[in-house]
Amino acid sequence: MIQQLILSGIIAGSIYALIAIGFTIIYRTIKFFNFAHGVVYAAGAYLAYALFFLLKLNPILSFFLSLAMAALLGIAIDRLAYRPLRKHNAPSLIYLIASFGVFIFIQNLIQLIFGAQILTLRTGPVKEGYNILGAVITNIQVLIIGVSLILFFLGWLFILKTKLGKAIRAVSDDPVGARVVGINSERIILVAFAIGSALAGAAGILISLETNIEPTMGLNAILKGIIASIVGGVGNIPGALFGGLFLGLAENLGIWKIQAGWKDTIAFVILIIFLLLRPSGIMGVKTEKEKI
Amino acid sequence: MNILQIQNLVKEFDGIKAADVLSFEIEENSIVALVGPNGSGKTTVFNLITGFLRPNKGRIFFERREIISFSPYKIAQLGIGRTFQNIRLFPQISVMDNVMLGLPYEQGESLSAALFQTKKMKLEEEKNYQKAEELLKVVGLEKKKDELAENLSHGQRKLLELARILALKPKLFLLDEPTAGLFPETKKVMFDLIRNLKDKGKTILFIEHDINSVMDIAEKIIVLNYGKKIAEGKPEEIRNNKEVQKVYLGKTNL
Amino acid sequence: MEYLIHIIIIAGIYIILSLSLNIIVGYTGLAALGHISFAAIGAYTSSLLALNFGVSPWIGLIFGAIFASIVGLIVGFPSLRIKGDYLALATFGLGIIIYSIARNWVSLTRGPMGLPGIPQFSIFGYEISSVWSYLILVLIFVIITYFVIRNITNSPFGRVLKGIREDEIATAAMGKNVNKYKIIVFVVGAFFAGIAGSLYAHYITFIDPSSFTVMESIVVLLMVVFGGMGSLAGSFIGASVLVIFPELLRFLGMPSSIAAPLRQMIYGLLLIVLMIWRPQGLIGRFRFKKT
Ligand SMILES: Nc1ncnc2c1ncn2[C@@H]1O[C@H](COP(=O)(O)OP(=O)(O)OP(=O)(O)O)[C@@H](O)[C@H]1O
Ligand SMILES: [Mg+2]
Numbered sequence: 001m002i003q004q005l006i007l008s009g010i011i012a013g014s015i016y017a018l019i020a021i022g023f024t025i026i027y028r029t030i031k032f033f034n035f036a037h038g039v040v041y042a043a044g045a046y047l048a049y050a051l052f053f054l055l056k057l058n059p060i061l062s063f064f065l066s067l068a069m070a071a072l073l074g075i076a077i078d079r080l081a082y083r084p085l086r087k088h089n090a091p092s093l094i095y096l097i098a099s100f101g102v103f104i105f106i107q108n109l110i111q112l113i114f115g116a117q118i119l120t121l122r123t124g125p126v127k128e129g130y131n132i133l134g135a136v137i138t139n140i141q142v143l144i145i146g147v148s149l150i151l152f153f154l155g156w157l158f159i160l161k162t163k164l165g166k167a168i169r170a171v172s173d174d175p176v177g178a179r180v181v182g183i184n185s186e187r188i189i190l191v192a193f194a195i196g197s198a199l200a201g202a203a204g205i206l207i208s209l210e211t212n213i214e215p216t217m218g219l220n221a222i223l224k225g226i227i228a229s230i231v232g233g234v235g236n237i238p239g240a241l242f243g244g245l246f247l248g249l250a251e252n253l254g255i256w257k258i259q260a261g262w263k264d265t266i267a268f269v270i271l272i273i274f275l276l277l278r279p280s281g282i283m284g285v286k287t288e289k290e291k292i
Numbered sequence: 293m294n295i296l297q298i299q300n301l302v303k304e305f306d307g308i309k310a311a312d313v314l315s316f317e318i319e320e321n322s323i324v325a326l327v328g329p330n331g332s333g334k335t336t337v338f339n340l341i342t343g344f345l346r347p348n349k350g351r352i353f354f355e356r357r358e359i360i361s362f363s364p365y366k367i368a369q370l371g372i373g374r375t376f377q378n379i380r381l382f383p384q385i386s387v388m389d390n391v392m393l394g395l396p397y398e399q400g401e402s403l404s405a406a407l408f409q410t411k412k413m414k415l416e417e418e419k420n421y422q423k424a425e426e427l428l429k430v431v432g433l434e435k436k437k438d439e440l441a442e443n444l445s446h447g448q449r450k451l452l453e454l455a456r457i458l459a460l461k462p463k464l465f466l467l468d469e470p471t472a473g474l475f476p477e478t479k480k481v482m483f484d485l486i487r488n489l490k491d492k493g494k495t496i497l498f499i500e501h502d503i504n505s506v507m508d509i510a511e512k513i514i515v516l517n518y519g520k521k522i523a524e525g526k527p528e529e530i531r532n533n534k535e536v537q538k539v540y541l542g543k544t545n546l
Numbered sequence: 547m548e549y550l551i552h553i554i555i556i557a558g559i560y561i562i563l564s565l566s567l568n569i570i571v572g573y574t575g576l577a578a579l580g581h582i583s584f585a586a587i588g589a590y591t592s593s594l595l596a597l598n599f600g601v602s603p604w605i606g607l608i609f610g611a612i613f614a615s616i617v618g619l620i621v622g623f624p625s626l627r628i629k630g631d632y633l634a635l636a637t638f639g640l641g642i643i644i645y646s647i648a649r650n651w652v653s654l655t656r657g658p659m660g661l662p663g664i665p666q667f668s669i670f671g672y673e674i675s676s677v678w679s680y681l682i683l684v685l686i687f688v689i690i691t692y693f694v695i696r697n698i699t700n701s702p703f704g705r706v707l708k709g710i711r712e713d714e715i716a717t718a719a720m721g722k723n724v725n726k727y728k729i730i731v732f733v734v735g736a737f738f739a740g741i742a743g744s745l746y747a748h749y750i751t752f753i754d755p756s757s758f759t760v761m762e763s764i765v766v767l768l769m770v771v772f773g774g775m776g777s778l779a780g781s782f783i784g785a786s787v788l789v790i791f792p793e794l795l796r797f798l799g800m801p802s803s804i805a806a807p808l809r810q811m812i813y814g815l816l817l818i819v820l821m822i823w824r825p826q827g828l829i830g831r832f833r834f835k836k837t
Contacts, residue, residue, distance in 0.1 A: 097767070101815065104764070111810075261649060268642050275628050365724065393705055397702050413702065417702060460721060
């Protein structure tokens with residue numbers, strides 16, 4: 001039992017980490033809680049569904065095409081909703097409310113197109129799994145954990161090693177300085193949205209190999225992604241991995257003795273405890289208090 | 293008699309010592325200037341006195357009473373009023389309301405007074421409206437009373453911030469660069485207002501970069517550098533102090 | 547005609563919600579995103595009291611409002627430490643926790659099955675069951691809420707609230723106990739949201755958790771923002787327009803599988819457009835600003 005819960009925790013955790021890293025990459029450049037990230041995750045799952053089942057493309061192609069389209073969706077969101085706000089120099093709460101607007105709009109667009117009912121990306125019956133240390137794990141679950149961790153590390157490498165990744169860090173840490181050395185922050189924001197959204201789309205597709213998809217799936221996802229980020233320290237990439245796994249395990253081990261329905265409650269209690277006691281998270285730098 | 297007494301104050305910000313075993317006293321009904329180069333810890337001292345920052349070590353007495361553990365609002369109620377280096381007004385409400393927010397209320401500010409729109413509240417409100425109007429006249433902003441504070445010019449904002457703190461009627465005024473960025477005429481108005489306060493029995497501690505004005509108006513000057521007090525004394529003593537000259541060398545025409 | 551009255555009753559309930567959120571968000575500037583959970587507490591408290599103990603809905607309504615304001619008090623405390631976006635997130639989280647309690651504490655709330663057969667209000671033994679009489683009841687509460695919130699905001703107390711919205715630090719420097727005001731504002735806002743929830747429960751006579759999702763909180767926020775933060779008339783307009791307008795879609799003969807998501811899409815679009823072109827809302831003056 002406990003082994004199975006740990007396994008569920010790791011699966012959930014690696015998905016949360018994948019959502020959180022995409023969220024973090026975007027957050028680094030725009031510095032607000034982009035709720036619309038969750039709806040990109042949902043869109044990823046639905047795009048894959050459409051390509052695979054409706055257009056009958058091959059699964060690998062469907063996967064990568066969906067990622068590309070998720071990236072485009074992220075870019076479109078930024079261009080249409082957030083960029084005008086940047087021109088107005090709006091405060092972050094305005095962005096936050098706008099991102100709710102984007103979220104609601106796209107979620108319901110998905111519902112309009114695909115209907116409110118549950119769909120699935122699974123093609124056959126669930127196969128029997130392997131027994132590892134007392135937990136039963138299926139091929140699909142291995143795939144989910146493996147691919148999400150690989151994508152996580154690719155995202156991390158991208159930020160650490162590539163020129164664009166470095167530019168994102170520069171824009172994040174010192175926006176004025178970045179402009180001085182000739183970094184075009186609009187272009188960097190665009191790149192961050194593309195990469196971050198592709199990762200969100202990937203998380204949405206991976207989870208739907210295991211569970212059903214529905215238009216409302218994005219809200220829970222982004223909330224968990226944000227909680228994972230806050231636990232790890234907002235803006236911190238290793239923190240996103242730690243936070244994701246921590247949250248996944250805490251949720252699943254938390255329901256060892258109580259009903260599964262309380263999972264969300266556990267997650268949000270963790271959120272509020274962190275916000276009150278350690279808003280900078282485990283690995284984040286201490287948030288700067290307003291200078292008077 | 294001392295109105296304010298600071299003893300061995302220490303405040304660190306990740307390694308930087310913004311106040312470094314700092315002690316001084318302020319005589320009641322005097323005008324004292326706090327000077328020092330940028331980043332020497334002047335504003336930090338104000339924040340410590342008014343409770344917006346807590347020191348790592350040290351004690352602060354206001355009228356012989358230790359105030360180190362008090363919240364900012366409590367300290368303001370005790371009689372220390374301050375202005376801010378970066379002007380903190382209430383931008384999206386009227387100039388009048390800005391001043392009225394500084395005025396202390398006896399009964400009118402309670403929830404029940406608001407709920408039942410009590411007579412007492414309305415009377416107090418009327419009285420305070422007139423007081424605020426007078427204060428706006430004092431700083432010359434009576435014509436702007438219905439404007440939003442955000443629509444004022446920089447100089448008008450500085451004056452409004454002063455009017456607001458006058459409304460609070462503190463015994464001790466802490467003014468953080470009250471004349472920064474002002475035109476000479478407005479500067480003169482500001483300093484006249486400060487002198488007036490002293491004549492009314494108030495005590496003023498102010499931060500100022502323009503050394504000539506400081507020499508002109510202050511009775512005592514305290515000089516900070518890297519959070520340490522390097523000199524304290526009458527203007528002429530400070531003018532002739534070697535260490536102060538070293539710190540200011542090439543920076544101002546002391 | 548009955549249908550039209552029904553819509554006005556629902557609009558009235560949303561007006562109470564919007565007014566009570568406006569004092570928190572629009573006047574005091576606290577980003578609270580879990581307002582509907584106070585309504586949930588009011589609704590569940592008075593329904594359960596009526597169903598399990600036969601308590602009169604009138605008394606239940608008062609208990610519901612008081613219990614909601616106690617929770618408001620509890621929610622108010624994080625607002626003393628957490629600011630801005632993080633407060634938005636925390637209140638959002640609290641909203642989800644309360645929703646999830648309604649859903650999972652099955653032995654108390656019957657979870658997703660909901661509570662059917664909630665009794666209606668009655669006066670001198672007569673049930674207030676016709677929409678006309680309920681309309682009058684709701685309007686009375688709208689008027690009470692309006693006058694209470696207007697009185698609060700139109701006073702030195704209300705001026706301090708605006709001070710907190712504009713600059714908390716400067717407000718404290720003026721000798722105002724900012725924390726006390728913030729807590730009171732949450733308590734008052736939650737109280738009236740609790741009333742709105744209870745009115746809803748005894749009107750529809752059935753509640754389940756799905757009436758109190760976080761999306762519902764966002765819709766109330768949209769009403770406040772749309773009408774104008776810090777404008778009471780704005781809350782009337784915001785709530786009325788956003789309740790009545792989607793009904794027009796229904797009149798166009800659209801099936802609900804299209805009308806429902808379309809309505810939400812319009813809400814979403816409205817939020818984006820407002821933030822870009824008119825963050826102060828239709829008739830408001832205040833908007834969040836960069837500090
Ligand atoms: N809230 C804070 N967090 C971190 N460091 C701070 C904070 N406030 C001040 N400091 C640091 O403490 C030092 C003193 O700052 P302070 O603002 O007190 O100087 P000042 O004398 O008022 O300078 P200026 O003349 O530029 O206003 C500076 O190095 C500053 O960076
Ligand atoms: Mg300073």
